[in-house]
Amino acid sequence: MTQSVVVQVGQCGNQIGCCFWDLALREHAAVNQKGIYDEAISSFFRNVDTRVVGDGGSISKGKICSLKARAVLIDMEEGVVNEILQGPLRDVFDTKQLITDISGSGNNWAVGHRVFGSLYQDQILEKLRKSAEHCDCLQCFFIIHSMGGGTGSGLGTFLLKMLEDEFPEVYRFVTSIYPSVEYHLYPLFLIASLLMFFPQKSLFDIISKIDLMVNSGKLGTTVKPKSLVTSSSGALKTRHKKPFDAMNNIVANLLLNLTSSARFEGSLNMDLNEISMNLVPFPQLHYLVSSLTPLYTLTDVNIPPRRLDQMFSDAFSKDHQLLRADPKHSLYLACALMVRGNVQISDVRRNIERLKPSLQFVSWNQEGWKTSLCSIPPVGHSHSLLALANNTCVKPTFMELKERFMRLYKKKAHLHHYLQVEGMEESCFTEAVSSLSALIQEYNQLDATKNMPVQDLPRLSIAM
Template sequence: MTQSVVVQVGQCGNQVGCRFWDLALREHAHVNKKGLYDEALSSFFRNVDSRESDGAAHVVGGRIQHLKARAVLVDMEEGVVNEILQGPLREMFDSTQLLTDVSGSGNNWAVGHMTYGSAYREQIVDRLRKAAEHCDCLQCFFLIHSMGGGTGSGLGTRVLSLLEEEFPEVCRIVTSIYPSAEDDVITSPYNSVLAMRELTEHADCVLPVENQSLVDIVDKIKHMSHSGKPGSAIRRDSTLISGQGGLTGPEKPFDAMNNIVANLFLNITSSARFEGSLNMDLNEIAMNLVPFPRLHYLVPSLTPLYTLADVSVPTRRLDQMFSDAFNKDHQLIRADPKHSLYLACALMVRGNVQISDVRRNIERLKPSLPFVSWNQEGWKTGLCSVPPVGHSHALLALANNTCVKLTFTELRERFFKLYKKKAHLHHYLHVDGMEQSFFSEAISSLNSLIEEYQHLDATKGTLMLDAPRLRIAR
């Protein structure tokens, strides 16, 4: 059995990660009624109960006890990590998994990447190695971070490069939360563009998630649930309802948004955590969906995003679930892939779904999805028999699609609004080790990435032989 390690960096990364652990425990407790430590649990949890020779754990209040999460928690402000350690998940982590400071990165990529990255390098590597040593067969590192702040963007991408240095053969899948145009961190375009270069160079796959998409999804579901129409009451165990996710205190504005990202994470890891007739190996995601090394940004879409109180999903709604997965309203970035080019697509299905249902829906949808000419059969399918708690079926689609260039183009525009005025630049250049060349190299990397997606878009409807040559990273 293979194991994976989750690395949570910064406030957002730790809040999303905490919500994932809470939901994952609920899923395992729902399936593993006796609370025995089994292979499914071992993929993301390790058993630390030496008193139980058979590795048994106890289910208390719906939770399987005596487990430690296979995780490393890093934040240069200690607030969120302290909240986790005071909440219901406090037994899941110990001091060898945690690394905090008190002052934060001041919304400055350079402070996170350079200052803290250098000061804490050895401690970060030590915690990553300890987490890896607890694995019999380490398959994947999952990194969760945000792009707009200083710690998530700066230290998060420094951790990513350390993972490549220390574990070059282990797959690195990154979930990156991108700020909206109205982000209250004025330097977020700088932080995001500087981080983008690192993601392009050092990640195997990146799942970009836009804050604005999360806001739109939450608003839409709230509007529907408050409309008073018959059949629009949302069940308490739906994706939208956060349940505080292992943190203490009242619900916060971002909890519902974090919850959606945690559910993305639940679905992408389901094949590693549970049995299925056609489980997808995590390494296969990069192998099958990334034809060019730099073009590894995969657009995620989730369905269902909620469960209605008085509706159980009948079989006839299965086709609707597949249609929804290709609807821009279910995507976690704001773009329309049907007007762009697909390089490849993965469908990760959960629940009692037959491979014949999947094939039928792929054939039904294919005519409306523009695939690159040299990869018309570029579909990867995973079937996990265990649905999320409260749902009968679920589907995560990961599309390698040129529509991501819209997100990157908008980010570049926001960057130049600041950079042309040299606004706030001195805060970065005063950081030891930071030079203005980092900005020019980062924007050059982003320009190149956008250009490569544009070259591919130009091939739509043509043979690759007639298309402009792609610059392939060596």
């Protein structure tokens, strides 16, 4: 059995991670009602013997073992981590696997990357190695962070480089939240096995759609009083919901579906490494567009199950994408469908054949589909679907990011905050812009091949 380690960096990374662990625990509790430590639980949790050996060699009575998340928590402000350690999940995290400071990175990528990266490099490496040693077969690292602020962005990207150097054979699944305005582009181009990025505006759009569904009255249903699906109504319920709780919950639910094959049995489970192997044909083009359906999996709405075919149609519709994009009007390099619940492979194949005519794949990968069937659905639902696509529709997001960056950079706005940090040079910004321009050009080159005869297709200039 393989295991994975989750690395949570910064305020956003730790809040999303905490939500993920809460949901995962409740899923395992619903399936494994006897509380037996089995292979499914061991994929993301380890069993720790908490008995104390006395001076005479005797072992204390009482609680014998404790379930600990395979996680490393990092934040240069101790507030969020302290809140977690005082909350309902305090016993889930190993206090030896935490790294905190009190000063914070001051919302400055350069401070997080250059200052705290160097300062905490040895400690971080020690925690990562310890986590790896606790695994029988380490499959991948899940890195959760935000590209806003200083710790999640700066220290988070420093961490990615460390993982690349120290664990080159272990896959790195990166989940990044992007703010509305961003000044540092360098982190986009660090080598990752695959990267799922979620602009805050896109997450806000999803929340607004869900609120509209709930408040429009079209559903003809009521809000569940005690939902087991979302953390906002479960073990982590607080008196006042925080502004980003709903957004964090979307990402946590996506990670829950992404890891379901590793945590539960299925007739056609997908190894996590297979996702990268099948969806990333070129190392630079590792940015995935994701959609999760049914959308009400993310809310506390009691809705009867929709038709199975509708679930597959929704996964490819513009309204269900967790990025402001319409993949149907762009070019697919590959696509993975991760289905949960009582769904047959014949249902999946039938829907793929039904949807194929409306989707355009690159000429050299017309059958670029990867499918996964996990028998355990999300708690409270009969089935769900996570679609991951490598699609050129991400290009407008990069173009907008570059445009916003250049508006600031041309005026040298806020630049001194970065350059006053030792080791930070302006060349970092120019190199980042050059890399981003090259990435956009690669997507332009791919888009230019649409509707082009195979014999006329140019060779891609992507460096291997």
